[in-house]
Structures are given as C-alpha cells and as structure tokens.
Amino acid sequence: MKNYLNTFILFVLVSLTSLVFGQKSINNYKYVIVPDSYDFVEGKDRYQLNSLTKFLFNKYGFTAFMITDSLPEDLFDNRCLALYADAEKLPGKLFKTEVKILLKDCYGQLVHESEIGSTKEKMFEKAYNYAIRNAFESFEFINYKYQPISENANAQIVVNEKPKGDNQDVSASEIVKKSTEIGKVSEIKTEEKAISPEIIEETTYYAQTTADGYRIIDNEPKLIMILLRTAKENTFTVKDKNAIVYLDNGFWYYSEISEGKTLKKVLNLKFYD
Structure with missing residues (x-):
C-alpha cells in the first residue's frame, strides 16, 4: 500500500512539472x-521481453506495435506520430535486477520514463520479466488517451519564402518537408508529379534477396546494411538502425533519425538475385 501511494505521489509531481514547463504530452x-x-x-525478443513490453503497453491503453509488425499507413507518412520504446537495465546491484521503460519521440528526445521496476529473482528470464512488469505499474496512473495536436498549436510553417537567387516558387514537396520537421505532416492537396532529386549517392550499391528482405553490399563486396520488409510495398526498415529505405517517384531514399535530426539521401541502388 505504501509503494502504491508513493507511486501515485510521484506521478502527480511529474504531471505538474509537465504542465508548468509546457512539455508535449504523452497523449x-x-x-x-x-x-x-x-x-x-x-537475440531478438529474448525471453519474450519485447513481446511482453508490447502486451503491457496495449494493456494500459496504448496502441503498440513491434518494429517488425505490419505498421499503420499514417505512421509511414509521419514517423513522429509514434513514441519509440526501450527498456534500460540499471547498473548492477547485488542480488537485485532493476529496469525502467523509456519512451522517446522521433527525434530521440525523452518524453516519459517509468518508475524503476525491481526484483530479487535470481534467474535472468524471470528477473527481467518481473522487473519489466513492475516498471509498468506506474503506467496505471497515466490514463493514456490519444489527443492529436491541433494545427494551431504547431509551429508556423513559412511556405512562401524563396531560396536566394532562385525565382521558382517553393514546391509542394518542400512544404511537406518543412512540416515534417516539426513533427506533423500537413494535409496538402496538390497535383502529384515526379520530382527528380538534386543529389544522388555516387556509390552504387547492390541488393541481394534474403528471406526477410535484402542485403545491401558495395563493389568489394562489403555489407552496408540489411533491409527488412514492412507491410508497405517498397518500404524497408534498416536492421539495427532507426532508419528506413523506401521508393518514391522512381528513386530509392535512405532516411535516418540521428541525434534528433532526420538525415535523408538518395541511394544509387541496383537489385539482383
């Protein structure tokens, strides 16, 4: 009962702090x-800890997916609709396992972290399982409910400025790019037309088919990355990276979130079996 009360008090204090400083809500x-x-x-999903994490998020009212699941269409259009979970094991204490759950936005900024879940269980499989479950008890007080940010609350997007020395109007693709950078893609209705990218990766990479997607190699051949299929056609996640590779208007793009910034380049990619 005492632990329950302490958890509730901590949650109230964290909530008040968020209101005072105007932080973006988990909702x-x-x-x-x-x-x-x-x-x-x-190993992947070792001891089914990742599956357990997904299950517990859904239990407490979130809509959670594993990165390897079929993901919603709107998430491909705007990765900032999602929080990205992680479990962190705290430095060792003798005969005690401690874990906390982290939620970060698409720029890698911490949005929320759970209380520390701990256990004195000695077997690793049970210890991590119990610790994660205990950490999730603090989510009971969040009462999560998705509340989209209104367009008026977003930062202003300037769409009529022109690059110096360029007399052309800003394209629709540039407008979408600007709005994506503040975490929300505006709904822009415009006639679709193919736009050739200005910069294409000079190095040619080759894609070898695998059971789950492709191995990308260079001329040596050296392994550059591994692509994993997603539910969306011609869109792949990059193994062990916060990145995707996708086809758009006939060009392959590599898009990665690193240190809070989105890095994007066009790949010179050729496929063969």
Whole structure:
C-alpha cells in the first residue's frame, strides 16, 4: 500500500512539472513502437521481453506495435506520430535486477520514463520479466488517451519564402518537408508529379534477396546494411538502425533519425538475385 501511494505521489509531481514547463504530452502520440531486442540481452525478443513490453503497453491503453509488425499507413507518412520504446537495465546491484521503460519521440528526445521496476529473482528470464512488469505499474496512473495536436498549436510553417537567387516558387514537396520537421505532416492537396532529386549517392550499391528482405553490399563486396520488409510495398526498415529505405517517384531514399535530426539521401541502388 505504501509503494502504491508513493507511486501515485510521484506521478502527480511529474504531471505538474509537465504542465508548468509546457512539455508535449504523452497523449499527443498515437502509437508506441517496441524494438525487437534490448541491449542488456542477446537475440531478438529474448525471453519474450519485447513481446511482453508490447502486451503491457496495449494493456494500459496504448496502441503498440513491434518494429517488425505490419505498421499503420499514417505512421509511414509521419514517423513522429509514434513514441519509440526501450527498456534500460540499471547498473548492477547485488542480488537485485532493476529496469525502467523509456519512451522517446522521433527525434530521440525523452518524453516519459517509468518508475524503476525491481526484483530479487535470481534467474535472468524471470528477473527481467518481473522487473519489466513492475516498471509498468506506474503506467496505471497515466490514463493514456490519444489527443492529436491541433494545427494551431504547431509551429508556423513559412511556405512562401524563396531560396536566394532562385525565382521558382517553393514546391509542394518542400512544404511537406518543412512540416515534417516539426513533427506533423500537413494535409496538402496538390497535383502529384515526379520530382527528380538534386543529389544522388555516387556509390552504387547492390541488393541481394534474403528471406526477410535484402542485403545491401558495395563493389568489394562489403555489407552496408540489411533491409527488412514492412507491410508497405517498397518500404524497408534498416536492421539495427532507426532508419528506413523506401521508393518514391522512381528513386530509392535512405532516411535516418540521428541525434534528433532526420538525415535523408538518395541511394544509387541496383537489385539482383
């Protein structure tokens, strides 16, 4: 009962702090994406810890997916609709396992972290399971409910400025790019037309078919990355990276979120079996 009361008090204090400083609410995110592995254990979904995390998020009212699941269409259009989960094992205490759950936005900024879940169970499989379950008890007080941010609450997007020395109007694709950078893609209705990218990766990479997607290699041949299929055609997640590779208007793009910034380039990609 004492632990329950302490948890409630802590939640109230965290909530008040968020209101005072005007931080973005956890309710402003539509999905939670759970990775298929954690750093403190080897292998995908080891001890089914990642599946357990997904289950517990859904239990407490979130809409959670594993990164390898079929993901919603709107999430491909705007990755910032989701929070990205992780489980962190705290530095060792003798005879005690401690874990906390982290939720970060698409820029890698911490939005929420759970209380520390702990257990004195000695077997690793049970210890991590119990610790994660205990950490999730603090989510009971969140009462999560998705609340989209109104367009008026977003930062202003300037769409009529022109690059210096360029007399052309800003294209529709540039408007979408600007709105994506503040975490929301505006609904822009315009006639679709193919736009050739200005910069294409000079190095040619080759895609070898695998059971789950493709291996991308260079001329040496050296392994560059591994692509994993998603539910969306011609869109792949990059193994062990917060990145995707996708086809758009006849060009292959690599898009990665690193240190809070979205890095994007066009790949010179050729496919063969």
